[in-house]
Amino acid sequence: MPEVPRLSVRDIRKSFGSHEVLRGISLEARDGDVISLLGASGSGKSTFLRCINLLEVADGGEVWVDGEQIRMVQKGGRNRPASQKQVDHIRAELGMVFQSFNLWSHMTILQNVVEGPVHVLKRPRAECVEEAHALLRKVGIGDKADAYPAHLSGGQQQRAAIARALAMKPKVMLFDEPTSALDPELVGEVLRVMRALAEEGTTMLVVTHEMGFARNVSNRVAFMREGLVDSMGPPQEMFGAGASPAFRQFIGHFQA
Amino acid sequence: MKFRTLVVAGAVALAALAGPASAKDWKTVTITLEGAYAPWNMTNPDGTLGGFEPELAKVLCERAKVECKLVASDWDGMIPALNAGKFDIIMDALSITDERKQVIDFTIPYAQTPAAFATTKASPLANAAGSGTEVKMDVGQTGVKEIDALKEAFKGKTIGIQAATVYAKFIYDNFGDTATVREYKTGADRDIDLQNGRIDLGFDDSVYFQSAFDAAKGELVFTGPQIVGPIWGAGEGLGVRKSDTDLRDMFSAAIKSALADGTVKTLSEKWFKTDVSPK
Amino acid sequence: MTLAVTAVALLIGAVLGAIVAAAKLSGNRVLSFLGSVYTTVFRGVPELLIIYLIYFGGSTAVTAIGQAMGYEGFLGLPSFAAGALAVGIISGSYQAEVFRGAYLAVAKGELEAASAIGMSRALRFRRIIMPQVLRYALPGVGNVWQLSLKDSALISVTGLAELMRTSQVAAGSTRQYFLFFIVGGALYLVLTSLSDQVFDRAERRANRSMPSAMGQV
Amino acid sequence: MDIAFLSSTMVTLLKALPVTLALFALSVTIGCVLALVIVWMRVGGNRYLAAFAKGYIFVFRGSPLLIQMFLVFYGLAQFDFIRNGPLWPLLREPFVCAVLSLALCTGGYSAEIFRGGIRSVPPREIEAARAIGMSGFLLVRRIIAPIALRYALPAYSTEVVLMMKSTSLASLVTVWEVTGVAQRLISHTYRTMEVFLCAAVIYLVLNFIVLQAMALLEHVLSRHLRAAPPAAKV
Numbered sequence: 001m002p003e004v005p006r007l008s009v010r011d012i013r014k015s016f017g018s019h020e021v022l023r024g025i026s027l028e029a030r031d032g033d034v035i036s037l038l039g040a041s042g043s044g045k046s047t048f049l050r051c052i053n054l055l056e057v058a059d060g061g062e063v064w065v066d067g068e069q070i071r072m073v074q075k076g077g078r079n080r081p082a083s084q085k086q087v088d089h090i091r092a093e094l095g096m097v098f099q100s101f102n103l104w105s106h107m108t109i110l111q112n113v114v115e116g117p118v119h120v121l122k123r124p125r126a127e128c129v130e131e132a133h134a135l136l137r138k139v140g141i142g143d144k145a146d147a148y149p150a151h152l153s154g155g156q157q158q159r160a161a162i163a164r165a166l167a168m169k170p171k172v173m174l175f176d177e178p179t180s181a182l183d184p185e186l187v188g189e190v191l192r193v194m195r196a197l198a199e200e201g202t203t204m205l206v207v208t209h210e211m212g213f214a215r216n217v218s219n220r221v222a223f224m225r226e227g228l229v230d231s232m233g234p235p236q237e238m239f240g241a242g243a244s245p246a247f248r249q250f251i252g253h254f255q256a
Numbered sequence: 257m258k259f260r261t262l263v264v265a266g267a268v269a270l271a272a273l274a275g276p277a278s279a280k281d282w283k284t285v286t287i288t289l290e291g292a293y294a295p296w297n298m299t300n301p302d303g304t305l306g307g308f309e310p311e312l313a314k315v316l317c318e319r320a321k322v323e324c325k326l327v328a329s330d331w332d333g334m335i336p337a338l339n340a341g342k343f344d345i346i347m348d349a350l351s352i353t354d355e356r357k358q359v360i361d362f363t364i365p366y367a368q369t370p371a372a373f374a375t376t377k378a379s380p381l382a383n384a385a386g387s388g389t390e391v392k393m394d395v396g397q398t399g400v401k402e403i404d405a406l407k408e409a410f411k412g413k414t415i416g417i418q419a420a421t422v423y424a425k426f427i428y429d430n431f432g433d434t435a436t437v438r439e440y441k442t443g444a445d446r447d448i449d450l451q452n453g454r455i456d457l458g459f460d461d462s463v464y465f466q467s468a469f470d471a472a473k474g475e476l477v478f479t480g481p482q483i484v485g486p487i488w489g490a491g492e493g494l495g496v497r498k499s500d501t502d503l504r505d506m507f508s509a510a511i512k513s514a515l516a517d518g519t520v521k522t523l524s525e526k527w528f529k530t531d532v533s534p535k
Numbered sequence: 536m537t538l539a540v541t542a543v544a545l546l547i548g549a550v551l552g553a554i555v556a557a558a559k560l561s562g563n564r565v566l567s568f569l570g571s572v573y574t575t576v577f578r579g580v581p582e583l584l585i586i587y588l589i590y591f592g593g594s595t596a597v598t599a600i601g602q603a604m605g606y607e608g609f610l611g612l613p614s615f616a617a618g619a620l621a622v623g624i625i626s627g628s629y630q631a632e633v634f635r636g637a638y639l640a641v642a643k644g645e646l647e648a649a650s651a652i653g654m655s656r657a658l659r660f661r662r663i664i665m666p667q668v669l670r671y672a673l674p675g676v677g678n679v680w681q682l683s684l685k686d687s688a689l690i691s692v693t694g695l696a697e698l699m700r701t702s703q704v705a706a707g708s709t710r711q712y713f714l715f716f717i718v719g720g721a722l723y724l725v726l727t728s729l730s731d732q733v734f735d736r737a738e739r740r741a742n743r744s745m746p747s748a749m750g751q752v
Numbered sequence: 753m754d755i756a757f758l759s760s761t762m763v764t765l766l767k768a769l770p771v772t773l774a775l776f777a778l779s780v781t782i783g784c785v786l787a788l789v790i791v792w793m794r795v796g797g798n799r800y801l802a803a804f805a806k807g808y809i810f811v812f813r814g815s816p817l818l819i820q821m822f823l824v825f826y827g828l829a830q831f832d833f834i835r836n837g838p839l840w841p842l843l844r845e846p847f848v849c850a851v852l853s854l855a856l857c858t859g860g861y862s863a864e865i866f867r868g869g870i871r872s873v874p875p876r877e878i879e880a881a882r883a884i885g886m887s888g889f890l891l892v893r894r895i896i897a898p899i900a901l902r903y904a905l906p907a908y909s910t911e912v913v914l915m916m917k918s919t920s921l922a923s924l925v926t927v928w929e930v931t932g933v934a935q936r937l938i939s940h941t942y943r944t945m946e947v948f949l950c951a952a953v954i955y956l957v958l959n960f961i962v963l964q965a966m967a968l969l970e971h972v973l974s975r976h977l978r979a980a981p982p983a984a985k986v
Binding site: 575576578579580581582583584585587588591592681685686688689691699702703706711712713716717719720721723724727728 | 830
């Protein structure tokens with residue numbers, strides 16, 4: 001029996017007005033895959049990620065999560081999800097970490113983490129709180145459970161956001177440039193957490209500019225250019241001699 | 257010194273703006289009316305004041321040899337406003353009562369009218385006992401036979417009156433314990449509520465009601481006896497500040513002459529279709 | 536009449552508001568306490584009561600001053616003056632808060648920059664603070680204008696023939712309550728929406744240096 | 753100063769306090785619910801409902817409460833179908849009419865205030881909630897409403913104070929609350945200033961209490977905006 005991919009995306013298309021951002025992107029993540037998505041600004045990486053959990057609705061294409069397809073319908077000439085219920089359920093299975101953390105400012109860190117399990121998954125609060133404390137310790141901010149987001153540094157906030165996403169026990173974690181909004185000295189603490197997750201076998205899809213992470217942690221690297229996947233492969237291949245000219249030019253900017 | 261002059265100048269300037277400024281020799285006098293108590297006084301469509309009292313005021317001012325200016329103001333604040341110097345004379349079917357005499361002064365009366373209950377034509381309270389008769393009552397009198405009969409009939413009903421009138425006091429004294437009393441700012445507001453069925457009865461001056469009935473196109477009728485006599489005071493007179501005795505005497509004399517030569521009677525018959533001059 | 540009362544009231548309110556706001560910002564404890572008392576009292580007491588108090592109390596006070604100065608007899612405050620004064624005093628308490636908020640919104644850095652190029656206190660006030668305070672205060676003043684416009688309906692109780700009293704008397708004498716109040720209400724709606732547009736335009740003008748502020752409304 | 757008169761006036765006026773408080777509490781509660789419905793229509797996405805809500809807000813914010821109150825009290829009663837309708841036993845009562853018009857009016861104002869609050873909720877925080885699978889009512893209840901409430905509170909407390917003051921207009925439709933009783937007292941005693949001053953003091957105290965309560969609520973709801981509590985280790 002062939003293994004069902006955790007995440008499978010086929011031929012995703014998306015335009016904003018007349019501007020075609022995604023021109024047919026396909027990608028598959030199997031259990032334990034860590035895929036780094038690289039590309040210049042405006043190449044559509046973030047939009048692609050947001051189309052997977054339907055924060056943006058793609059104009060065409062298919063998304064399968066753990067063998068379940070997100071049903072879409074045409075309504076009023078536009079592509080729309082057929083069922084909000086299914087969307088909510090799929091989103092709960094995809095953990096999302098945002099560039100700007102997006103913690104709920106009116107809740108403590110602990111409340112941020114238990115919010116989803118308790119209110120979306122309807123699990124018993126006591127159990128969730130216990131897990132939340134464990135998760136916070138795991139990302140290294142066990143002592144900040146009762147602080148509010150505004151009281152934490154950016155790196156701490158992003159680690160809390162990762163804990164919040166993990167608390168949903170997602171099948172796949174999506175990272176949207178998780179370190180771009182951080183001061184350089186705070187980037188390391190977040191990358192360390194992500195590396196630990198990868199080593200545990202978490203399936204991850206990471207939009208990033210961190211070449212070190214792409215090269216050393218991920219097992220596949222995809223390079224996006226002008227709304228298409230330009231090239232994709234294991235890091236040793238991509239960063240090695242077989243890289244496409246466009247990718248070579250792209251990474252050239254980072255080695256200067 | 258300079259500051260004092262300035263303040264006085266400011267006050268005088270304000271007073272000049274005000275109009276009802278009052279030098280000791282009365283040249284101009286400001287008279288207030290409600291402008292919403294037809295046919296005593298009303299506001300014409302063009303905004304001027306008309307009715308029995310504005311016309312009578314014109315006559316009285318001529319005879320008192322003063323310039324008169326009519327201004328509208330709200331009924332329930334009239335007496336305090338008079339004492340605050342907003343105007344010099346109240347002419348608004350103001351009954352002369354002992355209670356009011358404690359705070360203001362009155363001229364002799366220029367009218368004396370009965371009061372009665374009104375209800376809707378279709379109301380079960382129409383034609384209450386004593387309808388079509390007259391009952392004479394003294395100041396503060398209670399326990400009158402006919403009134404007690406009405407009290408029984410009106411038990412648990414809602415009676416609407418215009419606030420701060422002699423009629424309000426009468427209703428509270430005689431019906432306050434068995435009926436619900438509701439006070440309105442103007443007679444017209446009360447009438448519309450009576451017509452709309454929010455209250456069961458209204459109580460007011462009969463000649464006022466007579467004209468209100470016309471406006472209501474026959475929907476409202478009198479019920480129970482007309483109540484006359486000293487209970488409504490010595491009739492309706494002009495209200496003036498206690499300090500303005502000269503003004504009071506000037507207008508008392510004017511009223512006296514207007515009563516004597518039948519001017520009041522003529523105007524009364526024109527507006528009320530009946531003679532309201534005090535007997 | 537309604538417009539005249541409101542306009543005069545807004546002017547009185549602007550002057551009072553500016554004085555009170557200055558008092559509250561002055562840093563002088565007595566002055567700022569007095570300013571707070573003013574804004575608390577006139578925002579905390581029903582407008583109707585304030586109008587009554589000024590209508591009755593105002594002329595008593597004027598008369599008392601007059602008599603103390605040796606002027607015989609009564610001095611009255613006309614309905615128009617009393618009404619405009621009352622609504623003006625009320626709107627002053629709201630405008631004071633508007634001005635204070637606007638002043639506090641002026642960025643400290645810009646003031647420092649002004650001092651840095653050697654602007655004097657007065658110049659700084661005139662060239663940097665005032666234009667900005669006006670800009671920040673404009674939406675607030677627009678609100679106060681709407682508030683005053685509607686407060687002016689309450690002056691009808693003093694017998695001034697503004698919009699409200701006119702509709703009331705007409706309603707009473709014709710028995711067409713519904714009709715006349717609908718018409719009266721509609722007229723107020725016209726007034727408020729017209730003035731809304733005027734303030735919108737003024738705001739857009741005042742904000743022309745801040746393109747980002749546009750399009751968000 | 754006539755202390756005896758002032759204190760007896762105060763006692764009389766205080767007897768009318770329950771009516772004022774009932775008017776206030778009922779109209780604020782009903783108005784708040786109404787505002788939630790209106791604001792839901794306004795931002796809910798349905799074009800017709802949004803247009804209706806917009807019209808509602810325009811009308812009730814743009815015209816004086818006094819006119820609205822007169823319309824509800826005298827105007828509605830002129831129609832036969834209202835007088836013969838099932839609601840007449842309620843609309844017959846001046847108190848009900850006063851509460852109704854106060855609530856309708858504050859509904860319009862509060863809806864705008866709540867909308868302002870909703871607009872100031874950071875879109876990113878909503879997005880984060882969607883990303884973990886929240887939507888619809890759950891999203892509103894757990895994320896949007898708490899944040900919006902915090903932002904709307906200062907403006908809303910002003911509105912609540914305005915409502916407290918607006919209850920004084922009920923006296924004009926024969927409801928005997930504090931101002932109405934004050935006017936009646938004046939019509940017996942002709943002592944305007946003293947009576948109105950007493951009434952003014954009552955309203956001031958009431959509003960002071962309301963504002964304190966709102967400030968307390970605001971304090972409780974803004975823990976996350978204050979500086980961090982002195983941490984165990986610095």
